[in-house]
Amino acid sequence: MNAVTPNIAERIRALGARATPARVAVMRLLETAERALSHHDIELALQANGFDRVTLYRVLDWMVESGLAHRVADAQRVFRFSLAAPDAPAHDRHAHFRCEDCGKVFCLDDVPVTRPALPKGFSSSAVELSITGHCGHCGKHA
Amino acid sequence: MNAVTPNIAERIRALGARATPARVAVMRLLETAERALSHHDIELALQANGFDRVTLYRVLDWMVESGLAHRVADAQRVFRFSLAAPDAPAHDRHAHFRCEDCGKVFCLDDVPVTRPALPKGFSSSAVELSITGHCGHCGKHA
DNA sequence: TTGCTAATGCAATTGTGTTGCGTTTGAACC
DNA sequence: GGTTCAAACGCAACACAATTGCATTAGCAA
Structure with missing residues (x-):
């Protein structure tokens, strides 16, 4: 009878x-996160719940397979997960910002990603713009 | 007195x-490769030479540090290396194409990468456009 | 409440990349 | 052609994210 997570449980069962x-916990965390989270981030944030590492990996795998989340490998070659916007008509264009100082990855939904011209014979299904630099927080201390 | 690799050895010593x-072997391999190679690709291609795994990693690290090569983490979170174009004035903007079928990564030097507007307080030092789809070879068999 | 099986927890394993350290070797200098 | 010496190497051990196998637990439909 916990009224905090009715919608999420519903949506899961609908799948x-x-x-x-x-x-429920991972979905709620990703919903409130404004940036792409790594498995380690999620493990830390939810450590009070006592979930097993592997369980979190499997939840994330399930979310990606179900189309609920995206998975990208960051420059340090660790996977980062972000919630798929359910109302996004096509998520084949996306921009991420990675801070060189704190290592965090932000989704830049406002930045338009244009599909470029490709060599003859090439076809694109997804375009991702990956920007590296200093985020709003770390830039102030530079 | 092998006359096959005079330029490469010269360039290395010039650094x-x-x-x-x-x-010499790794540089020559990357020069002739039209796509970004993983450490495993390089290990296989040069296995007749009997180089140690770690030696290849260190050669690649040295090439990246010296600005001779780029390193990108692909979607399977393995590093791929491509030769840096020596005449590229600024390599802070770069485009790569990754084929969903064969997994190969191509450098798209012709594709212009424009630096987008960022949220307030953010600053960018590098912009990478990562395009996923079917390459010229795999697209023909689709 | 019961029963089925999806989902979990734990342990062991894989794959990619890194570190430590003694040995070899490129190349500068005689 | 030697001699020298640090850069580079080879081997072994390590670090870390992620995956797999399997016995146990628990959602949820009946």
Whole structure:
């Protein structure tokens, strides 16, 4: 009878999956995160819940397979996860910003990503703009 | 007195480094490769030479540090290396194409990468456009 | 409440890349 | 052609993110 997470559990069940605590917690975390989170980020944020590492990996895999989240490998070659915007008509264009100081990755939904001209015979299904630099917080201390 | 690799050894020494067989072989391989190669690709291609795994990693690290090569993490979170165009004035903007079928990564030097507007307080030092799709070879068989 | 199986927890394993350290070797200098 | 010496190497061990196997637990439909 916990009224805090009614919608999320509903949405999970609507996909034909079980609304487990781990799934609800990860989805809620990603919903409130304004940047792409790594597995380690999620492990830290939810450590009070006592979920197993592997469970979190499997929740994230399930979210990616279900189209609920995106997975990108950052420059340090660790996966980062962000919630897929359900109302985004086509998520084949996306921009991320990675801070060289704090390592955080931000989704830049406002930045338009234009599909460039490609060599003959090439076709594109997704375009991702990856910007490196200093974020708003770290830039102030530079 | 091998006349096959005079320029490469010269260029290496011009950087103040030793022209070792491993460096010459890796540079020659990357020069002829039309796509970004992973460490594993390079290990396979040069396995007849008997170089140690770690030596290849160190050669690649040295090339990146010296500005001779770029390193990008692909979607499977493995590093891929491509030769830096020596005449590129500023390599802070770069475009790569990754084929979903064969997994190969191509440098798209012709594609212009424009620096987008960023949120307040953010500053960018590098912009990379990463395009996913089907390359010229795989697209023909689709 | 019961029963089924999706989902979990734990342990072991994989794959990519790194570090430490003794040995070899490129190349500058005689 | 030697001699010298640090840069570069080879080997072994390590670090870390992520994956797999399997016995156990728990959602949820009936």
